[in-house]
Amino acid sequence: MLYLISITILLITISFIFDRQKTFTALKIALKKFINIVIPFIFMLILISIVFLFFSESSISEYLDNKNIYLNTLISALAGSISLMPGFIAFPLAGLLKQSGVSYMVISAFTSTLMMVGFLTFPVERNYLGTKVAIIRNIISFVIALAVAFLTGIFFGEILL
Amino acid sequence: MKKIIIFLIFVLYFSFIIISFFLNFSIGKSIGTNFLKYAYDMLKLFPFAFILIGLFEVWIKKETVEKHLGERSGSMGFFWAILLGGTTFGPLLVALPIAYSLFKKGAKLSIVFTYIGAASVCRIPMTVFEASYMGVKFTIIRYAVSIPLIILFSVILGRYLSKKNYQIKGEK
Numbered sequence: 517m518l519y520l521i522s523i524t525i526l527l528i529t530i531s532f533i534f535d536r537q538k539t540f541t542a543l544k545i546a547l548k549k550f551i552n553i554v555i556p557f558i559f560m561l562i563l564i565s566i567v568f569l570f571f572s573e574s575s576i577s578e579y580l581d582n583k584n585i586y587l588n589t590l591i592s593a594l595a596g597s598i599s600l601m602p603g604f605i606a607f608p609l610a611g612l613l614k615q616s617g618v619s620y621m622v623i624s625a626f627t628s629t630l631m632m633v634g635f636l637t638f639p640v641e642r643n644y645l646g647t648k649v650a651i652i653r654n655i656i657s658f659v660i661a662l663a664v665a666f667l668t669g670i671f672f673g674e675i676l677l
Numbered sequence: 678m679k680k681i682i683i684f685l686i687f688v689l690y691f692s693f694i695i696i697s698f699f700l701n702f703s704i705g706k707s708i709g710t711n712f713l714k715y716a717y718d719m720l721k722l723f724p725f726a727f728i729l730i731g732l733f734e735v736w737i738k739k740e741t742v743e744k745h746l747g748e749r750s751g752s753m754g755f756f757w758a759i760l761l762g763g764t765t766f767g768p769l770l771v772a773l774p775i776a777y778s779l780f781k782k783g784a785k786l787s788i789v790f791t792y793i794g795a796a797s798v799c800r801i802p803m804t805v806f807e808a809s810y811m812g813v814k815f816t817i818i819r820y821a822v823s824i825p826l827i828i829l830f831s832v833i834l835g836r837y838l839s840k841k842n843y844q845i846k847g848e849k
Contacts, residue, residue, distance in 0.1 A: 520809045524725040527732055538735045546731035550723065559683065561719070562690050565711035569704065602768075603803035604726075608719035611810030615718070620815060627807065628819065632797045634769050644773045644846060649838065653793070656830045664822045671818050 553604055560605055564612075585675060589625045589665050596629030597658060600636045621669030628661035722809040730802040737764055737801075754788045755828055762795025763804075772796035780845040787828075787835030789845065794827035 531539045610623045633654050634641060641650045669675040694712070697705020765772050772793055780789050799820070808816040 519813060520722060520725045520729075524728050528728060531732055531736065539732075542731035542735040543728065544731070545734050546724075546727035549730060550727050555683065557719075558687065561712055561716050562686070564715050565708050568711050568715070569708055600768075603800070603806045607803075607806040607810040608722075610807075612715065612718060614811065620811075623811070624815065624819065627811075628823070631803070632794070632823075637769050640770055641773065644777060646843075646846065649834075649843070652834065653790070656834070657794070657797070660823050660826045660830070663826060664819050667822045668815065668818050671814070 553602075556602075557605065560609075564609075585619060585621060585669070588622050589662075589669070592622045593625040593629045593658065593662060593665065596626040596661070597633040597654075598635040599626075599630055600634075601630060603631075606630055619669070619674045620672040621665050621674050624668040625661065625665035628664045629658060632657035632661050726802075726805045726809050729805045733764075733801045733805075734766070754785065755791050758784075758788045758792040759795040759799060759824065762792050762797075763799040763801050765796040765800060766802060769793075769797055777845050785835060786838055786843070787832045790831035790834055791828055794831060795824070798823050798827065 528539065528542075531542065606627060610627055613623055614620070635654075638650060638654070641653070644650075645653065666675075670677065693705055694709040696702070697709065761775075762772070765775060775796070776789050776793050779792060780786070784792075804816060807819075
């Protein structure tokens with residue numbers, strides 16, 4: 517949080533010193549991008565506010581965590597593979613899950629497969645790469661995502677070798 | 678049509694919340710509190726994330742990077758492929774046509790697959806959001822693990838497919 521604020525302030529100062537015009541353009545782009553996502557974002561907040569009425573934060577972490585972290589990682593990797601969600605929704609959501617106590621490894625499996633594996637976009641991908649190569653690419657991506665999740669688990673001390 | 682439905686849902690939702698507060702209806706009130714709480718939690722980093730994304734977009738132009746990936750791409754090609762992937766804005770569906778055009782311009786298959794991988798893994802706006810909400814450590818681990826593996830698999834896949842005279846098709 518503090519990182520982000522200081523890096524942003526530093527970069528915008530540097531940018532401003534070098535090129536005032538470009539910096540204003542950057543701010544305009546930022547505002548435009550923000551406006552573009554306001555509606556889907558509010559929509560997501562509406563859903564979350566209702567869903568979290570039934571599942572408290574602690575019950576979510578109970579579902580997603582503890583007992584069998586490997587199984588949960590796998591389930592979360594599968595969920596990420598079949599979901600389609602932009603980063604500006606996925607990561608605030610991931611941050612929320614982390615706050616409620618879900619482990620980094622499980623979240624990493626979800627966000628990594630979300631980025632790399634595309635079940636719903638497969639028909640389009642097949643058009644470009646051909647069926648066989650598209651399947652190979654998705655399988656490789658799934659394996660890489662699991663490797664990422666696994667090492668995330670190790671580096672955050674959630675699993676022991 | 679879709680817009681009207683979303684608008685109706687918004688109106689319905691917020692009037693429900695406001696009425697709940699007036700009538701002291703506890704379920705509606707806690708939904709409203711939830712909304713504000715999560716809105717604050719999630720939105721507090723938005724201004725910084727979006728300003729960073731705006732700065733990147735202004736200072737790093739995709740076209741400049743793309744120039745370096747034309748006909749001849751040695752091992753530096755991987756570096757440029759990753760940089761280009763990072764500056765690709767939008768999902769895989771945006772990366773595929775670019776991958777196709779790289780291939781047509783003569784980039785090696787291993788470079789093209791590295792680009793596709795990088796475009797799904799290193800996109801700068803997404804990375805900014807990730808690091809903001811999950812922490813820099815989380816992001817560094819992901820980059821350190823996924824990029825070498827993507828290059829490795831791209832080289833293997835590229836070699837295998839080159840032998841079979843594989844071609845990337847454009848959109849039909």
